Amino acid sequence: MAPQTGSTEKETQPVSAFLQLFTWEEIRSHNGRGQSREQWLVIDRKVYDVSRFSKRHPGGSRVISHYAGQDATDAFVAFHNDKTLVKKYLKSLLIGELAPDQPSFESNKKKSLLEDFRELRCTIEKMGLLRPNYVFFFLIFLHFVVLDAASWLTVWYFGISFVPFLAGMVFFTIAQIQMGWFQHDLGHCSVFRKPKWNRLLQIVVINVLKGLPASWWNHLHNQHHAKPNCFRKDPDLNMHPLLFSLGKPLSVEVSVGTPSLHPYDF
The missing domain is CATH 3.10.120.10 (Cytochrome b5-like heme/steroid binding domain)
Structure with missing residues (x-):
């Protein structure tokens, strides 16, 4: 902060x-x-x-x-x-x-x-804005599963010539992006009321369909929301120090006692 x-x-x-x-x-x-x-x-x-x-x-x-x-x-x-x-x-x-x-x-x-x-x-x-809409999340899940299947079926049926390959790549890319946002909501336990169901489906989506470890993503993303945009504490900033060091100064926390902004104080 x-x-x-x-x-x-x-x-x-x-x-x-x-x-x-x-x-x-x-x-x-x-x-x-x-x-x-x-x-x-x-x-x-x-x-x-x-x-x-x-x-x-x-x-x-x-x-x-x-x-x-x-x-x-x-x-x-x-x-x-x-x-x-x-x-x-x-x-x-x-x-x-x-x-x-x-x-x-x-x-x-x-x-x-x-x-x-x-x-x-x-x-x-x-206002109930934090209550999940199960129909919405089901349609999102169905949406990227269909797109993912369509990407492979397009290449399998029409071959690997330029147009089928390009169409399959578009389907696959959109599906992967949607999977990323869906597992993000699962990681926040925003889809189901019970955390265990969110964790199980997140493993299916990010581990199986995307090929990334859910534990790795949760470890980094929890830190991001614990200390958003705080240098040395938010992994999203730590992964791109050069990019985020351009422009305005980074958001940092004041050190103990005095507002020193030395990076190793945090």
Whole structure:
């Protein structure tokens, strides 16, 4: 995220009994880059130690590590459908919470922007815009299967002369592009309500039909959505450093304490 001017306003919050209290300065120091290599993050003002758990994190170690020393509330909400189940695993990682005089997020984040984002997400959910349309996805699936079959049948029936080959190539290219976007929605668990069905069909589409590993794509794409357009954290930028280094400066995160923009700070 780009550096933002945060509010100095302090938010008074109730304190849970028997929980250790932390400041943002303490949390930022546990970002995985110090001598201890410990990784702490904040979700709904609760502080969690994910140092060991990050290696067993189902979404990949880098996704959760990118939020070490930061507030991960919005990322947690976005990435986990069954939050009740996930919170059971969080209990063993809980080490404390933010002190009452500490704001709910880092000072470099803009409060009004976060509030607007959360209100927008709530509105979208209430409108039902996140509910999948099964007829639409079925037609998309049927669409690229027919095109893929047509590409091979065209070459098989008409031979490999220029026109049949060109027609088959057009069919095949369109089918591959549609497969890529369809598996993208499956990777986001946006097609079926249960994640396992999304994962199974994604394996069929990207592994079998496209010849790419679903695990590789998910590993990179999860990081992209965890830290979109953040250099050194978004793999989409890391894959094309020369291309994205042209024009305007890259979006980066401020380093711990001071807004240094040295690339190795992130």
